Amino acid sequence: MMANERNGTLYIGVTNELIRRVYEHKTDAVPSFTSRHQLHHLVWYEHAVEIRAAIQREKQLKNWKRHWKIQLIEQTNPYWHDLYPALLS
Numbered sequence: 655m656m657a658n659e660r661n662g663t664l665y666i667g668v669t670n671e672l673i674r675r676v677y678e679h680k681t682d683a684v685p686s687f688t689s690r691h692q693l694h695h696l697v698w699y700e701h702a703v704e705i706r707a708a709i710q711r712e713k714q715l716k717n718w719k720r721h722w723k724i725q726l727i728e729q730t731n732p733y734w735h736d737l738y739p740a741l742l743s
Contacts, residue, residue, distance in 0.1 A: 655723065656695060658693050658694065664723055665687060668712040694736075
């Protein structure tokens with residue numbers, strides 16, 4: 655999940671290359687929802703072994719109520735830190 659600030663706009667997506675995809679969001683490489691809303695902070699992610707499972711989970715999360723998504727983020731990232739730098743190390 656990408657966000658522009660704590661409790662701000664959220665974006666949920668699926669990718670097979672998280673580091674590359676987050677970099678594209680951070681640099682506004684593609685005109686999109688994330689670039690229009692300045693969604694530059696990776697605040698939550700999970701790993702899936704199978705692409706079908708990842709797509710199914712993405713659809714599930716997109717149907718969740720907003721406060722459920724916020725609770726999910728805050729379970730592991732209560733201060734909404736950008737998790738991208740940790741991926742690079």
